[in-house]
Structures are given as C-alpha cells and as structure tokens.
Amino acid sequence: MKINEKCIGCGSCEPYCPMNAIRKTSNEKKYFIDLDECVECGICKEFSNCPKDAIENTDLDHTRSIRKEFSDPKAPHVSSTGTYGRGTAEMKTNEVTGLIRKGYTALSLEIGRPGMGAKFSDIEKITKKLAKKKVTFAPESPLTYLIQNQDTGEIKKDYLNEKVLSAIVEFVIKTDRLAEILKAIKEVSSEIDTVFSLCIAEKEQGNTDFPILKIAEKQGFKVSINGKTNMGLGRPLYKEEQ
Amino acid sequence: MTHTLYREGNRKNLSNDFILFAVPSRNHIPGTSKNLKKFFKILLKHHPINYGSMDIGNKYGVEKEEILAKIGDDSAIHAAFDNEKDFQSALKEVKEADLGISVIASGLMDRVYQLAQEIGIERHTVEYSLGIWGKIENLPDKKILEITTMCGHGMITEKIVKKLIEEVRSHKCTAKKAAEKLSANCHCGIFNTIRAEKLIKEIVLDKKYLFNS
Numbered sequence: 464m465k466i467n468e469k470c471i472g473c474g475s476c477e478p479y480c481p482m483n484a485i486r487k488t489s490n491e492k493k494y495f496i497d498l499d500e501c502v503e504c505g506i507c508k509e510f511s512n513c514p515k516d517a518i519e520n521t522d523l524d525h526t527r528s529i530r531k532e533f534s535d536p537k538a539p540h541v542s543s544t545g546t547y548g549r550g551t552a553e554m555k556t557n558e559v560t561g562l563i564r565k566g567y568t569a570l571s572l573e574i575g576r577p578g579m580g581a582k583f584s585d586i587e588k589i590t591k592k593l594a595k596k597k598v599t600f601a602p603e604s605p606l607t608y609l610i611q612n613q614d615t616g617e618i619k620k621d622y623l624n625e626k627v628l629s630a631i632v633e634f635v636i637k638t639d640r641l642a643e644i645l646k647a648i649k650e651v652s653s654e655i656d657t658v659f660s661l662c663i664a665e666k667e668q669g670n671t672d673f674p675i676l677k678i679a680e681k682q683g684f685k686v687s688i689n690g691k692t693n694m695g696l697g698r699p700l701y702k703e704e705q
Numbered sequence: 706m707t708h709t710l711y712r713e714g715n716r717k718n719l720s721n722d723f724i725l726f727a728v729p730s731r732n733h734i735p736g737t738s739k740n741l742k743k744f745f746k747i748l749l750k751h752h753p754i755n756y757g758s759m760d761i762g763n764k765y766g767v768e769k770e771e772i773l774a775k776i777g778d779d780s781a782i783h784a785a786f787d788n789e790k791d792f793q794s795a796l797k798e799v800k801e802a803d804l805g806i807s808v809i810a811s812g813l814m815d816r817v818y819q820l821a822q823e824i825g826i827e828r829h830t831v832e833y834s835l836g837i838w839g840k841i842e843n844l845p846d847k848k849i850l851e852i853t854t855m856c857g858h859g860m861i862t863e864k865i866v867k868k869l870i871e872e873v874r875s876h877k878c879t880a881k882k883a884a885e886k887l888s889a890n891c892h893c894g895i896f897n898t899i900r901a902e903k904l905i906k907e908i909v910l911d912k913k914y915l916f917n918s
Contacts, residue, residue, distance in 0.1 A: 478864035479890075506860055510890050536759045536858045536892050546779070547759050549858075550707065556730040556807040557830040569832075571707055577850060578859050579843060628859045631707070645835075652838035659839055660711045664832035679835055687834035689719050690814045691710050694821060695829030696800060697730060697807035 464496050464503060469517040476511035476518060481628060482580050502580055502628050503531035505538075526621045532605065533627035543608035549573065550631035551603045554664040557693050561701030568638045568675050569664040572648065574657065575629035581657040583609070584623045586630055589659070590616035592651040593632065596644055601633035638665070641675060645682040667695075708759075708857025709783070709811035709895050711834050713850040716813065718904065722855075722897050723792035723812040725799070726783040730807060737778045740804040745773055745782045747802060751795035753784035757894025759858075765889045765898075787899040789820055797824040811895075848914065852904050856891035865890075867916040873909050880905040 466476070466485070470493040477485045477494060484500035485507060487493070496507075508518040523531060525542070532540045539547050553562065554569060563569045574589060575581030590600070594616030600607040611619045636644055641663070648661065661684070665675045676686045709724045727744045729737040748756060749769060757763030761775045776782065786792040792812070799808055810817045814831065821828055837844065844850065845863040853861045869883040878886075884901035908914045 478868045479862060480864075481859050481862045483864075504860070506862070506890060534859075536860070547781075548708070552728055552730060552807075553707070554830045554832050555728045555809050559730040559807055563830060573707055573711075576857075576859060577711065577713075577837065577844070577854050578863060579840070648838070655839050657839055658837050658841055658844065660707070660837050661835040662707060662710055662832055663835060664830055666830050667828050673831065673833075676833060679833075684835040687711075687836070688716055688813055688815075689712060689714070689722075689811070690834060691707075691832040692810045692814070692817050692821070692828045693830040693832075694796070694800075694808045694810060694826050696804070696826075698805040700730070 464501050464505065464507060465519045465521045466494050466496055467517050467519055469515040470494055471515055473514060476507045476513055479507045479511040481506065481578055482626070500626065501530070502534040502626055503527070504534035504628055505531070526625055529609070529622055529625050530627055533630050540605040543605045544603060546605070549605065549629055550633055551601050553601075553633060554691065554693055556697060557666065558695045559697040559700050561699070563635055563664055563666050565666055565668070566638055567635050568641050569633070569635045570644065571662050572632045572659045573629050574632065574659040575627060576658070576660045579657050580626055580628050581630060582624065582626045583618050585655045585657050586632070587616065587618040587623065588654050589632055589651050590618060592616070592647055593634070593644075596647050598634040598636060598644065604631060604633050606630045606632060638675060641678045642682055645679060645684060649683065707832070708893060710832060711854055711857065712811070713847060713854045718851065718900060719813055720816070721787045722900050723786045723789070723810065723817070724783060724895050725786065725792060725795055725808065725810050726781060727806050727808050728781045729779060735778065737806060738776050738780065740806050741776050741780055741782050742773055743802060744799060744804055744806065745776060747798045748782070748784040748795055750798070751786070751791045753791070753795070754787045754899050755888060755894045755896055756784040757892060758782050759893045762892055763888065763894030765885055781893070783893050783895050785895050785897045787897060789816065793820045793824060796821065796826065800824060800826055846914070848904065848908055852887065852901055855896045855901060857895065858892070860890040860892065861887050861896070870905055870908055870914065871916050873905055880909065
C-alpha cells in the first residue's frame, strides 16, 4: 500500500491500520506507510474514506504478495492453494472429510492473532519446534507451502522478513501425544516476539466429557467456555474404519 | 480458518452471541452454490443481526440480494444471531432442509450443545480455544479485545474502536452507529453488532477507559 502526494494530512486513515504502519512524515504535514510494517491487508484503502483517495495499491513482487494473501480476507492464496482465508477447512468439514478420527486431536496455532501480526522469522521458530516433535503439517494449508523442509520446519528464506496479520500452523496428532505437544507449544511461546491463538479439536465421543480438555488443563491451559461445533450435517465421503 | 472461534468475553456477554455458517468441503465443490444459496435464504428468515461471506461482503456493505447472487461453489456463508431462539430455529430449518453441506455453530459450548440436542442434532466435532500465548502483555485491554475479536480476520483495529468510543462519549455518534461502522470492516458478517453496541455502552460509562487523555 502507498499514500500518494494527494494526502492532505487529515489522518483519517491512521486508526484503521492494524499494524500501526501509517505514520506522519517528518514535517508532520502528510502521512506515509511504513512498508516494513504494512501487511497489505487493504483496510486503510477500503474503509478509511480518504477524502482525497490518496491510498493506492502497489505492485507486489512474489515475496511481498504473501503479505496480502495472508492478511486480506478478500485475496485468495494465488501462490499456493488458491483458497481464501488463512488456513484449511479443518474441523469445519470433518464429517465430510474424516480429517480428525477417533483417537486423534487436531491443533491449530494462529500466529499473530489477535491483531498483532507476525513475521515469518517468528513463525519459523514455531514450525521448527513442532518439526522436532515430528508433527506432519496440514498439506492443504497455505503456510505449509512456505515450509522448505518439513523435517526441520524451516521456512523458505525469501519469506523470513515478510510480515502478515496472521498465519496458521495446523496438524493432527494421536491424542496420546497431546500433553507432549502442548508442553512444546508452551515452551516456544516464550521465544517469540508476537502472540498466537491456540485451539484443539476432537471428534464427538458420545459424551460431553472430552478427554482432551482434561489433558490441556493438566498442562496449564485454560479451556474456553465458547467454541465451535460441527453439527454433522454434511454428507460423509469416508468411513471411520478406513 | 478459525475466524469465528477466538471471541473474547464472559458467560454473560457471550450468552447473546451465536454464529451459524456453512462451509463447502473442497471435495464437494461442483454445484455446492445451489445449496449454499438455500442455506443463506433459510438464515435470512430467522432474524440474523448480521450476515455475509468473506469473498462477497456483509450486511453493512452489500445488499442481501447481491450476496445471494454472488454465492459461489467455494463461498462460506455466515450469519450472527443475538438470541438462542433465532439461532435454534435457523439451525432446525437448516437440518430439515437436509442440504448435505457442513454446518458449524460458534457460541457458548454448553448452550450450543443443548440447543442442538433439543432439535435432534448430535454434534460431530468440537473445537475449543486454549487461549492466547506469547507476548500477551502487548495486547489491548480485555474489554477492547471483546470487540476486536468479533472479526476473526483482524480487520477491526484497537485504534478505530477507541476512536469510535470517544465519539460516542462526546455524543458525536451513537453506540449503535459505532457498532455498525465497525461491522463494515468484517467481510464475513460475523461481527455481532448488538453485542458490540452493549460493550461500547459499558466502556463509555466506565471512567477507566478514557482514550483521549
């Protein structure tokens, strides 16, 4: 994004930037966008009602376009999956896909959320930590396409300085490994310069007493009172025994 | 895509916050738009306070007829409800329509469970947040987060919420109008304007939150 010479310095765009990347010029007469911090989400252009229409999209090279794909919900992941959003359909279509079976738990870490953003150098700290634990990153996730080496969790070097509003690390593990993985997640949380939102998902076991919640609580995680429920209304394309 | 999951709040202010949405499976794409359109039409009958789709826009930016016309095979369709009755009646009609597409609800887990059970729905999979980790000391105040996290894609900033709160405080804008302005930024239509209006009113009345000083 760019603020051009038509800017009159009214500042109407400034509070719209989630990364605080819109700043005053040194003479305090106009505003500019700090491109290191800008994640190309486009909120400033779309919603701030600039009276001079001074906010422009700019041409993005192949590395910078990643910022837009992970930050602007209206931009599909043209570099990878072609889909919208920041992750996969995960548990939302589980009754159709059978992604999460009995005895398995899905985990998702949305790095940079809420509202703080994340550089891929920080995201890599998490993917490296989890790769050491031999997790298999979700193959349909846009983030997985940026991981150069699935065994080490290294992200392609070209992207390490790019910043996004958030990116999601997703994987499914056997539930008996949940405590070990949560411990690793807790450890890496103190090594990053941003935040992440963490969730776990499990297939209904025929009761309301989900064992994964007890495991999480035992590891020092507070389970939310609100969450997401797949109502099982889709047509299955799998059989549990497969 | 966990955009409806991490809504901050307490039992009281989340008790009027339910989202119902449909997501096409990537293996089910051809012809799905027909059923997504039926789904959207059902939602509209049950007084949603907001609705929309990530790739099209929401109630506060796009007419419902336009949303309906633009629903594609890969659209995810959402609606927000501010009470259990409308949420449950919408879910019941969706179940009866037997559309064969994945339908997901977000809200207080025990209430969603019970409301679904009452209409004969056995849930398939559940997802719980385990909170926010990392540099949490740099996050906005919890009351502000209760508003900003109602857009899961981070399109509603701390600064714009604070600016609008001050406009409400100085009578330049009503809390309702402020909530609707915020809602425009959330493309998916999952921002609960009624809950946001209540939260803004609470913050305005609390002298602890003076953002211009």
